[in-house]
Amino acid sequence: MKIPRWAIPAAAALTASGLLLTACGQESPRGQQNAAGTQPQAEPSAEAPSAEPSPSPVPEPTTLEVANVTRLGKVVTDGDGRTLYRFDNDTARPPASTCADACAKAWPPVSASEAATRVDGVDQSLVGKIKRPDGTWQVTLGGWPLYRYAKDDGPGDVNGQGVGGTWYAASPTGKKALAKRTDTGDRWKGWTVVKARNDPKLGLILTDGKGRTMYRFDKDTAKPPTTNCFGACKKAWPPVTFTTWKKLKLEGVDRKLVNFIERKDDGTCQLTVNGWPMYYYEKDEQPGDVKGQGVGGVWWATTPTGTRAATTGTGGGYGTGGGY
Structure with missing residues (x-):
């Protein structure tokens, strides 16, 4: 077939520019024609800088x-x-x-x-x-x-x-x-304060906000919580009063173990720890005194879990006759 003279310059121009028409009518770099549907692959540059590792983060000071x-x-x-x-x-x-x-x-x-x-x-x-x-x-x-x-x-x-x-x-x-000292005394007046204190001989025992030791009575029961200390016994071992939940202050004691019972003799609320009613001892004169420990073999300073504190003494006073 004779090629029209006007077509020769156009073909020469395309060849000179380095471009050829593909079968799909798309331009492709000369000598690098790709199969249909694929993209041309870029050649890596010899001058491309190599990737450097990122610097380690500087540790934040504590x-x-x-x-x-x-x-x-x-x-x-x-x-x-x-x-x-x-x-x-x-x-x-x-x-x-x-x-x-x-x-x-x-x-x-x-x-x-x-x-x-x-x-x-x-x-x-x-x-x-x-x-x-x-x-x-x-x-x-x-x-x-x-x-x-x-x-x-x-x-x-x-x-x-x-x-x-x-x-x-x-x-x-x-x-x-x-x-601070303001945490005890008048500041907590009207509150039930229960603290865990470390006694040199007994270990951790419970006290109130003024440091008075709390005791439990073996003749009471924890399940159900019941007091059997009335009359002369109550005078010697005054019950620890429970006020309200809103005025309960605990330090070193699990709140889940703390509750109260209503006494049958006067209707007052008495603090319990793990079911055991809590008492003071009238012969404890100073904060930290534990004169009631072991009295009659039935009265004991109390640990933060409601168990007896380690036995170290035999006691006296109202312990005679079984401590009620």
Whole structure:
């Protein structure tokens, strides 16, 4: 077939430009025509820079700050305002943590990052760190390992204060942040205050807000909660009065174990712990006295779970004749 003369310049122009018409009428680079439906593959550039690994993130420093809590004074917090605690079962010299597994789940250790701990209101020289059994590092203050409390919902909460008589918010020096004197006496007038206190001989025992020891009576029953102390017995062992749920103050005692009964003799409400009615002893004259321990072999200082405190004495006074 004779090609029209006018078509030759057009074909030459396409060839010169390096483009050819494909079967589908699309332009394709000369010599790199692709099969229908595929896309041309770009050749890698010899001058393309090689990808460099991104730098490792700089660890954020652990932050220790100081906050003022109404009933405790100055306590140490983290950078988010969460209260930090110390554990009496740990040691500061040498610094060592005894809280692991389930304990560490309830009291998460404050991790020490690779960066230096940032402080605000805390003496930097008191800050250190220890290596935990799992290989992680934990911040210490004054030698005491620091923890958070899982039941603190937010900044300012101190729900861990006094738990088990061994957990306390940390002061800026690493010591225990203890309740001010205004927490006892007239401030709690009309309240039922139950605290766990560590007695040198008996271990953890229950006291009220003024430090008066609470006792249980073996002739009572816990299931159902019943008192059998009336008349002269009641005079020697005054019942611990329960006011209202709105005026119940607990430290180191599980709220689920606390309740009350209505006495048959006068209709007053008497505090119970794990079902056992609670009493004072008239011969206890000072806060911390435990003269009622073991009286008659039936009266005992009470642990935070309602059980008898460790027996160390034989007692006297109203213990004669079986202690009622």
